Amino acid sequence: MKRFVLAAVAAVALGGAAYADIIKVGVIGPFSGPFALQGKNFKAGIDAYMAVNGKKVGNDEVEVIYRDLPAADPAQSKSLAQELVVKGKVQYLAGFYFTPDAMAVTPILKQANVPMVIFNAATSAIVTKSPLVVRTSFTTWQTSTPIAKVAFDAGVKKVISVVSDYGPGVDAENAFKAGFEKQGGQVVQAIRMPLSTNDFSPIMQRIKDSGAQGVFAFLPSGPTTLGFVKAYNENGLKTAGIKLFAPGDLTQESDLPALGDAALGMQTTFHYSVSHDSPENKAFVAAAGKAIGNPAELTFPAVGAFDGMHVIYKMIEATGGKQDAQKAVDAVKDLSWVSPRGPVTIDAESRHITQNIYLREVAKGDDGKYYNKEIQTFEKQGDPGLAAAK
Numbered sequence: 001m002k003r004f005v006l007a008a009v010a011a012v013a014l015g016g017a018a019y020a021d022i023i024k025v026g027v028i029g030p031f032s033g034p035f036a037l038q039g040k041n042f043k044a045g046i047d048a049y050m051a052v053n054g055k056k057v058g059n060d061e062v063e064v065i066y067r068d069l070p071a072a073d074p075a076q077s078k079s080l081a082q083e084l085v086v087k088g089k090v091q092y093l094a095g096f097y098f099t100p101d102a103m104a105v106t107p108i109l110k111q112a113n114v115p116m117v118i119f120n121a122a123t124s125a126i127v128t129k130s131p132l133v134v135r136t137s138f139t140t141w142q143t144s145t146p147i148a149k150v151a152f153d154a155g156v157k158k159v160i161s162v163v164s165d166y167g168p169g170v171d172a173e174n175a176f177k178a179g180f181e182k183q184g185g186q187v188v189q190a191i192r193m194p195l196s197t198n199d200f201s202p203i204m205q206r207i208k209d210s211g212a213q214g215v216f217a218f219l220p221s222g223p224t225t226l227g228f229v230k231a232y233n234e235n236g237l238k239t240a241g242i243k244l245f246a247p248g249d250l251t252q253e254s255d256l257p258a259l260g261d262a263a264l265g266m267q268t269t270f271h272y273s274v275s276h277d278s279p280e281n282k283a284f285v286a287a288a289g290k291a292i293g294n295p296a297e298l299t300f301p302a303v304g305a306f307d308g309m310h311v312i313y314k315m316i317e318a319t320g321g322k323q324d325a326q327k328a329v330d331a332v333k334d335l336s337w338v339s340p341r342g343p344v345t346i347d348a349e350s351r352h353i354t355q356n357i358y359l360r361e362v363a364k365g366d367d368g369k370y371y372n373k374e375i376q377t378f379e380k381q382g383d384p385g386l387a388a389a390k
């Protein structure tokens with residue numbers, strides 16, 4: 001006992017830099033190519049967190065290693081993750097913009113003894129693939145369920161659904177349909193488009209021909225969503241009175257200048273708006289705006305990354321910097337904090353984030369800048385998709 005105490009005192013006395021370990025975090029995301037802005041937001045969120053909270057947790061120093069994955073490419077995602085774990089000696093894997101990229105890495109976590117903190121990928125089932133997955137973003141079930149009520153309350157009874165044909169799109173389609181039919185509405189047709197679709201005119205024609213009063217749409221944020229909303233306007237659907245309902249992926253802030261007045265009034269439901277009015281968000285926007293360089297480029301993956309780093313710091317603290325993936329994950333179960341998006345908790349059972357979902361409307365500020373104005377709050381939403389994912 002005495003010897004232990006003496007050793008501990010000696011370690012503290014000698015401590016500091018000499019005894020510090022470097023804890024490596026491997027972040028996989030789209031840092032080049034058409035979705036590079038989304039990856040740039042991962043980095044801005046990470047940089048903002050480390051600028052505000054420092055690079056040290058206890059005596060350990062956190063180092064982030066980035067790997068570029070420009071598009072959804074599960075095989076490449078897995079090989080980058082393996083390389084990060086084996087050669088890079090990372091203790092944490094994080095990032096993951098697209099669902100297939102996150103899915104492909106879940107089988108290696110246990111053997112690698114590495115937790116995965118998802119900053120974006122939004123298909124409900126991912127968390128069920130390994131007990132070592134924690135998610136700080138959202139699911140499309142979580143964001144698409146409330147918009148079904150909004151659509152019905154707006155007097156729309158017949159909707160056509162249009163989604164990208166992969167995990168989060170299928171989840172969004174199912175979530176909207178379940179919510180809308182519960183209200184008494186009807187989904188008259190459900191279109192699934194290949195992820196690679198970039199000519200939306202034929203889809204717009206099918207929407208017009210369907211006789212629906214409204215369209216529900218999900219596509220992953222990026223050039224795809226910008227193209228879809230533009231096509232909706234340019235093909236005369238908006239002027240024809242066919243209302244567009246969507247989760248907030250379709251009106252991410254960085255796209256609003258390019259959409260211009262055409263997006264004004266568009267309603268979406270989402271977990272984060274850059275305009276969210278809270279001291280935590282003001283501090284976040286200041287730090288992340290500085291990190292990204294051009295604050296007009298800030299959008300939601302930055303907050304997923306910022307909160308993801310919070311979770312990783314808590315994991316490092318709880319394990320004293322030792323590599324113990326299960327202990328790290330257990331330490332953040334039930335963890336609550338005030339995120340820039342509002343109050344959040346990591347649900348102990350699902351390891352997915354419980355959060356408010358906001359109804360927002362695209363508005364133009366006095367400064368002439370477009371923003372998502374929060375107009376209603378759906379409080380403390382868990383993931384309704386988990387039952388479906390099991």
Ligand code: PHB
Pocket residue numbers: 097098099100120121122123168219220221249
């Ligand atoms: C996903 O692939 O899970 C994903 C990507 C972008 C989004 C939402 C979901 O905006």
